Amino acid sequence: MRYKKRKYFLAGRINIIQRSKIRELFEKASKMENVISLGIGEPDFDTPDVIKDAAKRALDEGYTHYTPNAGIPEFREAIAEYYKDFYKVDVEVDNILVTAGAYEATYLAFQSILEQGDDVIIPDPAFVCYVEDAKIAEAGIIRIPLREEYKFRINPDELVEAITKRTRMIVINYPNNPTGAVMNKSTVKAIADIAQDYNIYILSDEPYEHFLYEGAKHYPMIKYAPDNTILANSFSKTFAMTGWRLGFAIAPKQVIRDMIKLHAYVVGNVTSFIQIAGITALRDKRSWEAVETMRRVYDERRKLVLKYLNEMPHIQPFKPKGAFYIWAKIDPELDMSSEDFANWLLDNARVVVIPGTAFGKQGEGWVRISYATEKEKLIEAMERMKEALSKL
Ligand SMILES: Cc1ncc(COP(=O)(O)O)c(C=O)c1O
Numbered sequence: 001m002r003y004k005k006r007k008y009f010l011a012g013r014i015n016i017i018q019r020s021k022i023r024e025l026f027e028k029a030s031k032m033e034n035v036i037s038l039g040i041g042e043p044d045f046d047t048p049d050v051i052k053d054a055a056k057r058a059l060d061e062g063y064t065h066y067t068p069n070a071g072i073p074e075f076r077e078a079i080a081e082y083y084k085d086f087y088k089v090d091v092e093v094d095n096i097l098v099t100a101g102a103y104e105a106t107y108l109a110f111q112s113i114l115e116q117g118d119d120v121i122i123p124d125p126a127f128v129c130y131v132e133d134a135k136i137a138e139a140g141i142i143r144i145p146l147r148e149e150y151k152f153r154i155n156p157d158e159l160v161e162a163i164t165k166r167t168r169m170i171v172i173n174y175p176n177n178p179t180g181a182v183m184n185k186s187t188v189k190a191i192a193d194i195a196q197d198y199n200i201y202i203l204s205d206e207p208y209e210h211f212l213y214e215g216a217k218h219y220p221m222i223k224y225a226p227d228n229t230i231l232a233n234s235f236s237k238t239f240a241m242t243g244w245r246l247g248f249a250i251a252p253k254q255v256i257r258d259m260i261k262l263h264a265y266v267v268g269n270v271t272s273f274i275q276i277a278g279i280t281a282l283r284d285k286r287s288w289e290a291v292e293t294m295r296r297v298y299d300e301r302r303k304l305v306l307k308y309l310n311e312m313p314h315i316q317p318f319k320p321k322g323a324f325y326i327w328a329k330i331d332p333e334l335d336m337s338s339e340d341f342a343n344w345l346l347d348n349a350r351v352v353v354i355p356g357t358a359f360g361k362q363g364e365g366w367v368r369i370s371y372a373t374e375k376e377k378l379i380e381a382m383e384r385m386k387e388a389l390s391k392l
Contacts, residue, residue, distance in 0.1 A: 054280035071098025125359030180320020
């Protein structure tokens with residue numbers, strides 16, 4: 001439905017997108033001094049030099065032109081090679097589309113699969129973009145809860161119960177933002193079977209696949225349901241390349257063909273020299289060494305923050321085995337909503353955490369703490385939280 005702003009008429013389509021609820025918290029924090037943010041979801045590391053050098057070289061070598069819409073063939077080959085080497089999954093170049101991050105891959109998947117009246121199942125809590133993508137696609141949204149007793153994994157029985165005649169897609173995201181949960185093989189297989197039985201697509205958003213701890217493993221959905229999976233992946237987190245906007249989708253060929261049609265008119269192609277740097281990221285041993293170094297540092301921080309939180313009153317962390325977030329439960333005795341708690345923490349400890357409700361109704365009573373922040377700042381933030389909470 002159209003809406004009017006001053007003298008302009010604007011499309012209602014955009015008006016249905018909800019701007020982030022946590023904006024106000026960040027705005028408030030930006031006006032305060034000496035605030036430590038544990039709110040952001042991006043690596044604090046710089047991109048490994050070997051990748052930066054590859055981009056600089058590519059520029060000098062003249063990679064300044066349009067590329068094929070789907071991406072530079074050698075880069076798509078490198079992605080296929082990576083899935084073969086890492087996961088023993090066979091994908092062909094025609095199954096791959098290079099995108100401007102996982103965000104674009106996700107948006108294209110929603111637009112290509114769903115239309116008005118279709119249903120999509122989105123877990124609750126979930127990363128913020130899925131619901132907005134679903135609204136733009138005019139799809140019905142069915143939320144299924146991720147429960148603590150199920151380690152924030154999807155419960156296959158609840159998934160089956162949620163499927164309607166109009167369900168066309170389910171979104172999953174492991175390692176998970178915001179909970180840090182990881183998937184086990186049997187649940188991945190169960191979801192794959194359900195998707196095949198009910199003929200629905202799985203949009204599997206896997207940008208944190210390399211940040212795993214305590215021996216946890218990642219089971220990529222395309223390995224178990226190749227004909228039903230649209231994989232969204234990204235270089236943003238793995239190689240600390242958030243600003244580069246580099247990601248990809250892997251899907252059945254007919255889906256990729258449709259996604260390319262839309263991508264061709266919106267993005268055209270992902271920046272040419274960045275795709276060339278992507279080849280180095282995937283093929284050069286040094287970039288993988290850098291990933292492992294980052295993983296180890298995240299793991300140290302994870303343990304550090306968990307230790308602090310476990311000793312603090314009024315907050316109880318879920319022990320995550322993936323990503324770089326800790327999902328922590330607020331003491332119900334405090335009788336504070338997630339938003340109240342986050343505001344209170346900002347006022348009393350000058351620490352920013354994200355209220356769980358930013359990720360869905362099930363996030364009430366929880367907050368997300370990011371440990372993608374240097375150790376000294378994390379320690380300072382934890383000390384401040386401890387002091388503030390012990391006064392309650
Ligand atoms: C689960 C999840 N998916 C997708 C994205 C977007 O990533 P990209 O930078 O690749 O667009 C993020 C970023 O925070 C994320 O956490």
